[in-house]
Amino acid sequence: MATPTPARVLVIGLDPYRVPGPWDPEPVATAVxxxxxxxAERGIGARSCLIGLDGIDDAEAVVTSALRDQVWECVVVGGGLRKEDEQLELFEAIVNLVHRYAPDAAIAFNRTPSDVVEAATRWLC
Structure with missing residues (x-):
């Protein structure tokens, strides 16, 4: 009998070390x-795709590359991309990239960096 392939989850979010402003990125980095x-403890294959807001990344190219890397059962789009008005166009672009390059993946949204697993598992069978 074949062993089932573990679910694969892509987590797209902001690189806490590359978000401008006077803030401490360590708590977010630790939570990620x-x-x-x-x-990993749950046997779910997950990868993070973190993009910066410092202008170094071509965010759409980074996300496209990650989405095309393999088949994903679920893509989680992080709160930092959704909650800030300044990120609206980037958020729209990411959702449309997920739709284009991972059309069969569930799309999940987390509330905090600590509840990413719960967001993904709501949609994994």
């Missing part, structure tokens, strides 16, 4: 790392 470890 902990979420990735929790995916």
């Amino acid at each position: 790392a902990e979420s990735m470890a929790r995916f």
Whole structure:
């Protein structure tokens, strides 16, 4: 009997070290790392795709590359991309890229960097 392939989840979010402003990125970076470890503990293959707001990335190219890398069962789009008015156009672009390059993937949204696993597992069978 074949072993089932673990679910694959792509988490798209902002690189906390590359978001401008006077703030401490460490708590967010720690929460992202902990979420990735929790995916692994549950046997879920997860990868993060973090983009910066410092102008270095071609965000759409980075996201497109990650989406085309493999078949994803679920794509989580992080709150930093959805909640800020300044990111509206980037958020729209990312949702449309997910629609184009991962049309069969569920799209999930998390509330905080700590609840990424819960967001994805709501949509995984």
